[in-house]
Every structure is written in structure tokens, then in C-alpha cells.
Amino acid sequence: RFERVWGPDGVREDRTPDxxxxxxxxxxxxxxxAVDEIAADGEVRTHRYQRDAEGRVVGVDxxxxxxxxxxxxxxxxxxxxxxxxxxxxxxxDAGGALIEHVDPLGRAARVTVDLHRQxxxxxxxxxxxxxxxxxxxxxxxRMEAPDGSITRYTRDAVGxxxxxxxxxxxxxxxxxxxxxxxxxxxxxxxxxRLSYDALGRLVRAEADDDAPVERRYDPDGNLAAEVQGEAxxxxxYDALGxxxxRRTSWGGRVDYLWGAAGVDSLVDPAGETxxxxxxxxxxxxxxxxPGGGVxxxxxxxxxxxxxxxxxIPGQPAAADRRLFWSPEGTITGLHEAEDDRSTRHEYRxxxxxxxxxxxxxxxxxxxxxxDDRDNLVDDPAQGSRTFDGVRLVQAGEDVVRHDRRARRExxxxxxxxxxxxxYDRRGRLxxxxxxxxxxxxxxYDALGRRVExxxxxxxGVRREALVWDGDQLARRVVTTAAGQREEEYVYxxxxxxxxxxxxxxxxxxxxxxxxxxxxxxxxxxTDAAGQQLWRGRYEPYGGCAEEGPEAGEQPLRxxxxxxxxxxxxxxxxxxxxxxxxxSFLTADPLGLDAGLNPFAFPSDPVQFADPLGLxxxxxxxxxxxxxxxxxxxxxxxxxxxxxxxxxxPAPDSIRGRPIEAxxxxxxxxxxxxxxxxxxxxxxxxxxxxxxxxNRGLAAWSLAGRNPDLVILTTPTAAETNRLREPxxxxxxxxxSPHTAVTPGKNDTSIIGxxxxxxxxxxxxxPAYPSE
Numbered sequence: 053r054f055e056r057v058w059g060p061d062g063v064r065e066d067r068t069p070d071x072x073x074x075x076x077x078x079x080x081x082x083x084x085x086a087v088d089e090i091a092a093d094g095e096v097r098t099h100r101y102q103r104d105a106e107g108r109v110v111g112v113d114x115x116x117x118x119x120x121x122x123x124x125x126x127x128x129x130x131x132x133x134x135x136x137x138x139x140x141x142x143x144x145d146a147g148g149a150l151i152e153h154v155d156p157l158g159r160a161a162r163v164t165v166d167l168h169r170q171x172x173x174x175x176x177x178x179x180x181x182x183x184x185x186x187x188x189x190x191x192x193x194r195m196e197a198p199d200g201s202i203t204r205y206t207r208d209a210v211g212x213x214x215x216x217x218x219x220x221x222x223x224x225x226x227x228x229x230x231x232x233x234x235x236x237x238x239x240x241x242x243x244x245r246l247s248y249d250a251l252g253r254l255v256r257a258e259a260d261d262d263a264p265v266e267r268r269y270d271p272d273g274n275l276a277a278e279v280q281g282e283a284x285x286x287x288x289y290d291a292l293g294x295x296x297x298r299r300t301s302w303g304g305r306v307d308y309l310w311g312a313a314g315v316d317s318l319v320d321p322a323g324e325t326x327x328x329x330x331x332x333x334x335x336x337x338x339x340x341x342p343g344g345g346v347x348x349x350x351x352x353x354x355x356x357x358x359x360x361x362x363x364i365p366g367q368p369a370a371a372d373r374r375l376f377w378s379p380e381g382t383i384t385g386l387h388e389a390e391d392d393r394s395t396r397h398e399y400r401x402x403x404x405x406x407x408x409x410x411x412x413x414x415x416x417x418x419x420x421x422x423d424d425r426d427n428l429v430d431d432p433a434q435g436s437r438t439f440d441g442v443r444l445v446q447a448g449e450d451v452v453r454h455d456r457r458a459r460r461e462x463x464x465x466x467x468x469x470x471x472x473x474x475y476d477r478r479g480r481l482x483x484x485x486x487x488x489x490x491x492x493x494x495x496y497d498a499l500g501r502r503v504e505x506x507x508x509x510x511x512g513v514r515r516e517a518l519v520w521d522g523d524q525l526a527r528r529v530v531t532t533a534a535g536q537r538e539e540e541y542v543y544x545x546x547x548x549x550x551x552x553x554x555x556x557x558x559x560x561x562x563x564x565x566x567x568x569x570x571x572x573x574x575x576x577x578t579d580a581a582g583q584q585l586w587r588g589r590y591e592p593y594g595g596c597a598e599e600g601p602e603a604g605e606q607p608l609r610x611x612x613x614x615x616x617x618x619x620x621x622x623x624x625x626x627x628x629x630x631x632x633x634x635s636f637l638t639a640d641p642l643g644l645d646a647g648l649n650p651f652a653f654p655s656d657p658v659q660f661a662d663p664l665g666l667x668x669x670x671x672x673x674x675x676x677x678x679x680x681x682x683x684x685x686x687x688x689x690x691x692x693x694x695x696x697x698x699x700x701p702a703p704d705s706i707r708g709r710p711i712e713a714x715x716x717x718x719x720x721x722x723x724x725x726x727x728x729x730x731x732x733x734x735x736x737x738x739x740x741x742x743x744x745x746n747r748g749l750a751a752w753s754l755a756g757r758n759p760d761l762v763i764l765t766t767p768t769a770a771e772t773n774r775l776r777e778p779x780x781x782x783x784x785x786x787x788s789p790h791t792a793v794t795p796g797k798n799d800t801s802i803i804g805x806x807x808x809x810x811x812x813x814x815x816x817x818p819a820y821p822s823e
Contacts, residue, residue, distance in 0.1 A: 063727060074763075083107060087761075089355070097355065109760055117379045127719070127756055138403050145169075148756050150810055156403040159424055161648075169812045176648050178425035180441065189815035198441055199458060210782040211816065219456045230778035231785075238477040244498060252778040257498035261476070265498050273773045280497060283519045285526065295545055300519075302527065304540045304554075314546050321540045321554045322563045336547065341565055343580030352377065357570050364582035371567055371576055380405070383570070383658045399658050406655035407592060420592070426649040428634050433591065442649045447633050460630070460637040473637065481628050481637065484619045492618045500626070507618035514618065523625045523664065524548070525614055528607065537605070548663070550574060550608055564602070571661045572611025577602055592657045594622065594631035612663025624665030629653065642666055667740070683808060684732055684749060684762070685787035687742040689777040690794045693803060693820075695747055711747055711793070711806075712821045715754035728752070729761040735775060735787050742787040744771055750791060750806040754821075757809065781805065781814050793820045 055067040061078035075096075077086040089097040102111030104124070112120040123132040127148060133140045138156035145151050149169045153161045159177035166172050170190050174182045185194035191211045195203045206215035212231065216223045226235035230252055236244040247256040249269070258264040266279040274293060277286045284301035290310065297307040307319040313330040320326065324342035331337050331351070339347040350359040361372040369389075376385035382405060386397040400409035400417070406426070409417045421430035427439045434448040444452050449466025459479070462472045469487035476482040480500060484492040495504040497520075505516040512533040519527040521543070528539045537557040544551050550566045564585055567576040577586035577600070586602035594610050607615045613622035613629065621637075622629045628637045634653060640646030646667070654660035654668040662668050694710050705723050706714050717723040728751060731744040741762075743749040752759045779785055780792040780802055789811040793803045804820025805813050813819040 066729070081107075115379075118381075129757065148809075157424075168815075174644060176425075178423065178441075178648075180425060180648070182644060190812070191815065199443070201456070201458070211814075212782055221457070231782055232778050240477045242477040244478070251776075253776045259478075259498045261495075263495070263497040263503050280519055281503065283527070285519070285521060298521065298526075300526070300540075302538075302540075304527070306542055308545060315544070318542070318551075320542055320552055320563065322561060324563060326551070334546070336544070339551075341580065342563065343582075345565075345578070345580070345582050347565075347567065356381070360567070362567065362578070362582060367582065370582060371578075373569070375570055382656065386658075401656065404655070407658060410592060422655060426647075426652050426655055428593070428652070428655075431593070431634065433595070434633075442651055444633060444635055444651070450633070452633070458639055463633075475638075479638065481621070481623075484621075486619060490618070492616070494616075502614070502623050505616055505618065507616075509618070516616075518614070523612070525608070530605075541608075547572075549611065566608070568611075571657070571659060572663065573661070574606070574608040577606055591631075593634040593653055594629065594657070596631065611661040612665070624662065627665035629662075629665070636665065640666065667734075683741070683789065683810070684730065684758070685735075685740045685742050685789055685808070686746050686749060686791040686806075687733075687735070687744060687771065687787050688746040688774050688791055689779050689786060689788075690792040690800065690802075691746050691750060691806075692796070693793045706751075711751050712754055714751040718751060718755040718757070728759070729763050730759040731763045733771070735772075740787045742775070746791060749808070750793075753806055753808045781817065784814070790814060 056063060057065040057067075061082045063076050063084070065076065066074040073090040075088040075090055076084050077088070079085045083103070084101065086098055086100040097115045099115075100113045101109045102113070102121070104110045108124055110122060110124060114120065119135070121134040122130040124130055125144065129142070129144055129148065129150075131142055133142070140156055141154040142150060143152040145165065147169055149163070149165050151163050151165065161177060162175045163171050164173040166186070168190055170186060172184050172186070180198040182198065183196040184192050187193050187207070189211060191205070191207050193205050193207070197203070201219055203216060203218040205213045206217075208214050208227075212225070212227050214225050214227075221239035223239065224237040225233050228234050228248070230248075232246070232248055232252060234246050242260045244257070244259040246254060249255050251273070253269055253273075254267055256264065256266050263281045267275060268277040270276040270289065272289065272293070274289045275287060277284065282301070286299045288296045290296055294310045295308060296310075297305070299305055304321045305319075306321060308315050309317045313334040314336070315328055317325060317327045326342065327340040328336050329338035335349070335351060337349050337351075341347070344365045346363045348361055348363065349357060352358050356377045357375055359372070359374045362370045364370060370391070372389040374387045375383055378384045382399070382401050384399055388395045388397075396413050398411050399407060402408050402422075406422050407420050408422075409419055411417045418432035419430060420428060420432070423429050423439070425439070425442050427437070427442060429437050429439065431437070436448070437444060438446040443454055443458060446452060451464045452460060453462045455461045457479070459475055460473060462470060464470050465487055470485075471487045472485040473481060474483040476496075478500070480494070480496055482494055486492065490508040492505065492507040494502055497503050501518070501520045503518050507514045507516075509532070515531045517529045517531075518525060524543045525541045527541070530537045535558065537555065539553050539555050541553045542551050543549060549568050549572050552563060552565045555562050555564060562579065564577045564579060566574050567578070569575050573588070573590060575588050575590070576584060578584055585600050586606045587599040588606070588609070589597045589599070590610075594613075596609055598604065598606070604617055607617065609615050609622050609631075612624050615622050620632065622631060626641055629635075630637055635651045636653070639650035643650070654662055660668040695706050695708060695714065705717065706728060714723060714728070718728070728748050730748045730752065732741045733744065734740070735742045749759070775786045777786060779788055779790075780794075780800060781788065781790050784790060789808045790805050790813075792805055794800055795803065802817065804818045806820050807813055
């Protein structure tokens with residue numbers, strides 16, 4: 053839980069749920085002038101603030117010599133941001149809405165808004181432009197995308213989109229009284245049916261051709277069981293919502309023992325015990341494996357992973373990896389030592405942090421070139437690449453074609469062979485005709501997870517069946533003419549990265565242990581004796597060369613990816629990635645929220661990944677509001693109009709007071725921004741930054757500003773369960789840019805709506821507070 057310690061000058065120390073300590077230093081007036089992050093060994097990472105005459109933070113000197121300066125409007129919005137010599141500018145309209153952002157490379161993004169501050173046009177660098185037509189209530193009825201395609205929306209009396217027509221393909225939706233989708237009918241007549249319990253939680257999902265999914269919950273709201281076709285998974289939890297174990301219908305069993313900082317030990321499906329040591333921040337620093345091997349991690353005072361290696365009794369350190377970081381937080385070097393091989397990697401970046409160069413062992417620099425739209429137009433493996441807008445049309449000798457929904461449809465290779473892709477009624481990859489004339493079929497469950505792949509192979513057919521634990525692979529069964537192979541996977545419940553798998557094949561049972569890199573990519577499999585079973589050597593954008601006896605049988609790649617060996621494609625939770633062409637087959641489902649390029653992989657692939665196929669994800673801990681490059685969303689459908697008076701860590705200037713009064717004091721500088729930090733987590737479904745203390749975000753929103761201090765942390769089960777609540781705003785869902793203020797816990801009548809900066813109050817609802 054979040055704890056706050058007070059001193060005579062105000063807040064002295066915060067202790068976050070993930071074990072971090074934030075120590076505050078105050079000036080003579082009692083304002084915070086520095087924040088120290090305290091590591092286990094006593095070293096500190098310090099952010100020191102610079103203030104203007106009104107006491108507002110206008111600069112930050114960070115660890116390692118990083119420097120941030122910005123110029124503020126009287127209302128508190130930044131107009132000029134200077135960070136380590138790079139400058140970005142912002143411009144606002146008279147109502148305070150952001151209408152222009154110019155990045156350090158001079159690329160401008162512009163927004164045109166109507167009288168109600170609703171966007172009517174969004175222009176991004178490289179000539180990308182979206183146009184919106186709205187009805188008299190402000191709902192979008194027509195959207196024109198940069199490629200000229202037009203989507204039309206038909207809405208019901210309360211503004212919910214009951215029909216969507218894109219390029220002549222119409223999708224229809226039906227909603228229940230709480231605003232949740234219960235039916236979704238596609239253009240071909242297929243139907244997805246969703247059922248909910250009285251609390252708005254999903255209990256069944258079924259579709260015509262998909263495997264059905266059923267869910268059951270315990271009295272505390274935790275997911276207790278899920279039925280996926282013939283497979284059943286069950287979970288149990290402690291009073292804090294921590295998962296204590298998993299049981300499966302095929303006999304698999306995993307047990308977790310939690311300590312103050314996280315998981316202390318687990319028992320895997322083979323009955324073997326694993327033990328973990330953690331630092332004060334809850335990070336794993338040692339993993340003691342069955343058989344005596346220990347994997348160790350070392351972090352810098354700034355929170356970056358610096359070294360990881362494997363210790364085997366009686367052997368020198370194996371698989372030793374050392375990372376070197378710049379003051380700006382980019383990885384500039386990687387040294388790998390394994391057996392008799394040593395490899396040094398060096399990396400270069402441009403002013404936006406995009407990878408522009410790599411070299412190995414003092415060899416020549418390998419260039420990566422991006423255009424204004426973040427398209428990778430030149431890379432060492434394929435050479436020149438050509439785009440139509442943001443769609444790839446040629447990569448080296450490969451000519452790429454897309455369908456009318458901008459999905460990759462076919463590639464004609466330089467030797468005249470051809471690869472073709474087909475999609476099902478819900479836009480998922482359903483069939484592939486490979487360049488060597490084989491057919492591959494995919495099948496999904498009603499939630500969109502791949503559950504079966506059938507591929508033509510030499511000597512017959514290869515069938516792959518998958519079972520999921522949420523968004524993570526739990527089981528894979530591969531059947532060929534040679535026999536059947538079963539694999540059960542176990543992930544770290546805190547890091548959401550693979551730990552091990554238990555393989556049953558040919559009458560033998562073996563346990564295999566994963567080592568992952570700084571971005572969560574599986575790079576090595578070893579047995580209990582430390583012998584290497586599989587090794588993956590990656591290009592920055594995910595191309596993987598396999599080595600070892602398990603080559604071809606280890607499907608995990610970059611974080612969140614499960615490779616289909618028959619096609620070489622990597623399936624994320626929401627999309628499919630083509631590592632050969634460094635991009636996704638389809639556009640990001642988040643639309644405009646996805647950023648400049650909806651097909652691109654993160655442009656710093658050395659540090660970041662995209663586990664869900666929605667948004668990039670990497671290391672991150674303490675952030676400042678002025679550094680935010682993405683919005684924060686509300687993680688709660690409704691809030692009270694006052695801050696809590698009992699059990700709150702807030703100071704007296706906040707505790708028990710109306711949200712609008714606190715907002716007024718934030719605007720006037722009577723409340724220091726550091727007194728109201730906002731804790732956030734990344735929603736596993738949408739990838740959005742989601743608030744935990746939603747009344748705090750509401751106060752900052754009413755003040756028209758981003759929070760001065762944002763703490764990225766791990767949510768509890770209760771906090772993620774809130775996202776299953778139906779929104780009180782019609783046609784909306786959590787996490788949302790809006791939250792409702794209601795009189796009490798059992799009274800859902802709406803006093804008013806609070807919207808985050810840059811978002812207008814939804815039409816038909818009162819703004820909070822009423823004017």
C-alpha cells in the first residue's frame with residue numbers, strides 16, 4: 053500500500069506499493085526542492101526542481117546530468133520544453149486546448165477544434181490528416197482517414213455507435229442498459245455474443261466459428277475460473293488479490309508464496325521449487341533455480357538493468373550480459389559473454405530517441421533511417437523500403453500489396469514466388485499461402501486469442517493447440533505424424549515475462565528455464581544443469597536466428613510474441629507482426645491513440661517492445677507531468693466529489709476537501725504539486741496509462757494541467773477489477789478520459805462529468821462542477 057511520512061516542513065517520505073522510497077527535500081518556504089529515489093544500497097537518484105516567481109516548477113535537473121526546462125503560460129500549460137538540448141513547442145487556443153505540438157525535429161502536429169473544443173481535424177507530420185464530422189450533440193458521424201477511406205457511424209438516441217460502415221463493410225452493435233456491447237454482427241453476418249453478470253463482468257463470450265469462453269468470479273471479484281473449449285483454468289487468491297496458484301484440467305499446478313516485496317517462491321508444474329530475492333523496489337535480483345543455478349540481475353541507482361548473468365555451481369559465470377545507458381535513458385552499449393564467444397553491440401539514436409545505427413565488435417555502423425512518418429525507410433538487412441503514406445509497398449525486392457482495409461494482403465518476392473494472407477470476419481489472420489506453396493489455417497477463441505493452427509508440412513499436417521492464462525500462453529500441444537508434444541508455461545506474475553516451461557514428449561518430462569533480455573525477449577533456454585537448449589539471436593526489429601536442439605520448438609520471441617513456425621509471423625494479443633518486414637500486418641486497433649504510425653514497431657526496439665500489439669512498453673518508474681508523452685485515463689467509472697477524510701495519505705490541504713476546491717488551489721499555487729502525486733498503471737487490455745487515485749487525477753484535470761508527479765506502479769486486483777465496471781457515460785468504456793461524480797457509492801445519479809485536459813464534456817451531460 054501507499055504510505056506517507058510527515059515532517060515539520062510537510063511530506064518527508066513516500067513508500068510506494070512496489071517497495072520504492074521517495075524522500076523529499078524542502079526549501080525555506082516548505083516547498084519541495086528535490087525528490088530522492090533511494091536504492092537498497094543507499095545510493096540515490098535525485099530530481100532537483102527549479103521554480104519561477106510564482107513557485108511553479110519550470111525545470112528539473114535529473115540524475116546523470118539530465119536537464120529539463122520549460123516555459124509556462126499563466127494557466128500553467130507548457131509552451132516550450134527543453135530537454136538535454138532538444139526543444140519542443142506547444143500552442144493552445146483561448147480555451148486552453150492544445151492545438152499544435154512541434155517536436156525536436158521540427159515536425160508539427162496540429163488539431164482543429166470546434167466551438168465545443170471537439171477535434172474536427174488532426175494533422176500529423178508527413179501529411180497525415182484525419183477529418184471528423186459531428187452531429188449536434190458532438191458525436192462523430194463520419195471520419196476520413198489519411199488514405200482517403202471513410203468510416204460512417206450510426207448512433208442510437210443516447211449516442212452509442214450501433215453501426216459502423218467502413219468501405220461498404222458494416223458492423224452492427226447491440227448494447228445493454230449499462231452500455232456494454234452484447235452483440236456484434238460483422239459484414240458477413242457472423243455474430244459475437246457477450247454476456248455479463250449483475251456487476252457488469254464478462255461471464256461468456258461466443259461467436260459462430262470461434263471457441264467459446266466462460267468466466268467465473270470469487271466473492272472478492274477475482275477471476276476464479278475460465279473455460280476455454282475443453283480446457284479449464286482455476287485460480288485462487290489471498291486477501292490482497294495476489295494469485296496464490298493455478299490449477300488446470302490437464303493436471304497442471306503452479307503455487308506462489310508472496311512476501312512483502314513480491315513473490316518469494318513458486319512450485320512449478322513439475323513439483324520443483326524456485327526461490328527469488330528482491331530489492332527494496334520489489335525487483336527480482338536473484339532467481340534460485342532447481343538444480344542449484346542462480347540467475348542474478350543488477351540495477352543502477354537510476355533503476356536501469358545493468359547486468360544479468362547465470363551462476364552454475366562449479367562453473368564460471370555464464371550468459372553474462374552488461375548494458376550501458378546514456379544520461380537520456382537510451383541503451384548505448386551491450387556486451388554479451390557466453391562460453392567462448394564475446395559480442396559487443398553499440399547503438400546510436402536521433403533527437404527523438406529513434407535507433408539510427410548499430411555496430412558489432414568495432415565493425416562498420418549499420419544504419420537505420422526513418423522518415424517524418426516514423427517509417428523505417430532503410431535498414432541493413434533489406435536496404436531501401438518504399439511506403440505509400442504509412443503502408444509498406446516495397447521492401448528490398450519484395451513488392452507488398454494491401455486490401456481496401458489497409459491490411460497486408462500479399463507479397464511478391466524477388467524470385468517470383470508469392471505469399472498471400474486472408475482475414476476472417478473479425479479482421480484476424482485466418483489463412484496463409486506461403487511462398488513454398490503450403491497452406492496454414494488459424495482459429496481463435498471468442499476473445500480473439502489464437503487457439504489452433506493447422507499447417508501443411510513435409511510428411512503430413514502439423515497441428516498446434518494453444519490455451520491462455522489471460523494474455524499469456526499457458527499450454528501448447530503440438531501434434532504431428534511423429535507424435536505429440538505438450539508444453540506448459542509459467543510466467544513471473546509481477547514482471548509478466550516467461551520463467552519456465554515443462555515439456556512432455558516421448559514419455560519424458562523436462563523442465564526448461566528462460567532467460568529474457570532488457571525488453572522481455574526470450575533469448576535462452578537452459579536445463580537444470582545450465583546446459584543451453586535454445587538460443588535466439590535477434591536483429592533489433594525482431595528477426596531471430598535460432599540455435600540449439602530446441603530450435604523450431606521454442607515459440608516465444610519478443611515480449612508478448614508467440615511465433616507461428618509455419619509462417620515466421622509473430623502473434624501478439626491484438627495483432628500479427630512480420631519480423632522480416634519490421635511492421636505489423638494490420639493497423640493499430642487504438643486508431644489515433646496509437647500515435648503517428650499505426651503499422652510501426654517501437655522506433656527504439658533496443659529498449660522497448662509492444663507486448664499487446666497496442667502500445668510500446670519499457671522500463672519506467674518516476675515521471676514528471678511535463679515529460680508525459682501520452683495521456684492518463686480514469687480507471688474508475690465514478691468518484692465522490694470530496695477527497696477521503698480518513699485513511700488518506702494526503703495532507704490537510706487536500707484531505708476531506710471538495711475536488712474543485714483542491715483544483716483551484718493547484719491553479720493558484722497554494723497546494724504544491726508534489727503533495728498530490730498520481731499513481732498510474734498500464735492497462736493490460738488497451739495499453740493506456742490508467743489512474744489509481746482517480747480523485748487526484750480529477751483535481752488536476754479541473755485545474756487544466758497534467759500532474760506534476762506521476763508514479764508508475766503495479767496495480768492490485770481490486771484496481772484492475774474496477775476496469776470491468778460499466779461506464780456511466782453512454783458509449784464509453786474504461787479506462788476513459790471521463791469519470792462521473794456521484795452523490796455516493798450506492799447512488800449512480802450523475803452530478804457532473806470530469807474530463808482530462810484536452811477532452812470536452814460529453815454532449816448531454818453536465819460538466820463538474822456546474823457553472
